[in-house]
Amino acid sequence: MDRRWLPALAALAVLPWVVPSSYVVHLLVQVLLWSFIYTGWSLMGRFGLVSFGHGAFMGIGAYAVVLLWNFHGLSPWLSIPIGVALAVAVAVLIGYPCFRFGIAGHYFALVTLALTEVVRSVIVALRDTTGGSLGITPNSVLKDGVTWSVQALQFADKRVFFYIALAAWAFGIWVWHRIDKSMMRYAMEAIGSDEQAAASVGVNVTRTKLAITMISAALTALGGALFGQYQQYVNPETVAGIGVSLQIVFAVIAGGMFVRFGPTVGAVFTLLLTEGLRVGIGNKVNALDSTIYGLMLVLFIIYMPTGILGKLAEKLRRARA
Amino acid sequence: MLELSRVSAGYGSFQALFDVSLEVRAGEAVAVIGPNGAGKTTLLRAISKLIEVSAGEIRMEGRSLGDVPAHRIIDLGLSQVPEHRRLFPRLTVEENLRMGAYTAAARPKFAQRLEMVYALFPRMKERRHQMAGTMSGGEQQMCAIGRALMSGPKLLLLDEPSAGLAPVIVQSIFDLVRKIREEGYTVMIVEQNVRQVLKVVDRAYLLEVGRIKLAGSAAELLASAEIQKAYVGL
């Protein structure tokens, strides 16, 4: 990435030391982790591959890490790669036939929706191992005065996790940037506008789509695993299933899926909305924020389909011209 | 009956018709001929309000079509057989004909007109329960014309009825057009098959690159050097 970004990253890095409370640090970690996941989704979404299956990838990443830790004592350092590999394998298993047989648009969205539900149902059905719909907590090593463990990836101080999340987010932005500069972007854009025309000029449609799907699934699974580690709790409804998939889509549309920092803006926007409502109104907030999300998703698609940042970018471009 | 004065139309920023003026009188058969891409189909689409005109006016029996919605055009007695027939392939022949009689005014006369169409095209009666998409091109053209007649039109608009049909069938399609004329319908027909169509119409207009280039009786046009050279060939 460009050297100009280093000062910005450095400024972000001192944030946890200047903000007033650990609550704000908590919010920052949330924003970064979700931004990372949303960015992962947008790698596909921006090229017209709209997936409702990212709840599945996130769930696989999150559960693999917790289950391997609890039942086999495997360190997240080893289980995260396993979870990511598993998610990528599932992405190939679903993606390859989809792309090979030209399943796109509505159909692709619905197939991936089925995938999400399969993963969620399996998690619930294996309740003896996974805790079912009650969720599961990774065995904690933070007791008897132990405040951190690198091996268990558990830290009492949220600031440690802030740096992990920041690194993940910067990595996500870097991946986006690399794809933006690569041949893959042109290939995907060609595919997005006319698949047959793209194939006729020598783009390997199946392979290109599969590659972007694998990258996207890997980032999402990593995000899911980190999210589970940070929360020290996973639940099929919050890391898998159609609800998460829709949450991802909403945030990305709100922020703008076609610009690099759009998903990040989406994460900031949705978190501010949720937290603002929680502080402002209180207990019934769980449904109120979703009500507003849903309503805004509808309004965004009708009136601002390129999202907040996308719209701003358009305005800037027009003002300059 | 139908009058176009200085009509311009197009798709988005692309203009396909420039200042087209023409007229179809009651009882006449009029052809609009011209090469591919001259704007012939656009002309019929504009008359049926499938696209909006950008300038000029279209009148049917003195009534301006400007504020008539597309699905009300048929109530004024204008019925179109679209290019490539456009039957509903997975409806039966009879169901296609029923769609032709969809308007409130046409429904009570459905049975009577169905008999009329079957009398005109006995083949359609044989095939009435067959899916329209499974018929041959010539049969589909009969069905498409029959469908347009089901609304009891004053003016029948035919868009390239011979397009995409085998030469043997083309002849029979023009025979059909002649038959329809004998039934007393006013017909406006758009065609590339200049030599054939000029044999069945009274008058014709030559449309080139969106503008009327020539107008006159069928005999005059057939005799004109321009038509002879460019369209009738040899």
Place this chain on the structure above:
Amino acid sequence: MQIFDIFLLEAVLNGILFGGVLALLALGLNLIFGVIDVVWICYAELMMLGMYCVFFLHKVHGLPLVAAFGAAVVLVAFLGVLLHVLVIRPVLNSEPINQLLVTGGVLTFLQAAATLAFGIDFRNLGVSMPSLAVGEISLPWSRISAALTALVAMTALYVFLKKTYLGTAIRAISQDRAIMPLMGVSPSRIYLLTSAIGGALAGLGACLLVLQYDVHPAIGLTFGPLTFMVCVLGGLGNMLGGFIAAFIFAQLIAVGGFYFHLEWGYVMAFGFFIIMMFARPQGILGAK
């Protein structure tokens, strides 16, 4: 061994009864897709509102059950029209994926709004119907009557589509949208009518399900994904395919749930869906 088989038979019969209701739901969604070319992701949430309507009118306000049913059908039909006018119509010419996502937004909205309005409690209509006992098999009448009603409704819709001008136009519009005005048909009016019929079917589905299941804001998530998958499996817009797929799905869930556990029934059904998408992406009845 003897007992085992009888319970299996009971599961199969229950699967058939569930298939009837699923087929009805799929029919509504298929109709809308076939005509308007839009998938209502929030279809089951409309149904959820219908279930609440029956619950409140009957249980809370003491209206006769039949009147509550009628009101629910009318209400959801109206909601269908509202959905079309407010949400679908503005995006009718935008990218297909936006049309899909916009109804996803409606899903989130309706589910959350129901939580706000009614809370997360499971509510039972409290209408208990006896069971039909044949030998050792017992089938609840609520399921039998639901399946029968679904069958009657589907037959009525079939006759409507086959025999009337409007019905023919509804079938025709999915085959050639652009020339409908030449027939004197206003597509936007057909869209409204279809949205109303699709809504009414969801409303009827609500009446049949509220007899068997408790109402809660997330019940749409139980039936929604199932309904889309039935539709896609049958070939989106293909009503006969949807009908057959509904019974296959219901059997997988019922028998899979019988041998293992209810969730495994769902896992099997969804897994079957994914495999079938690769084997026959055009739907079980679609032509290659």
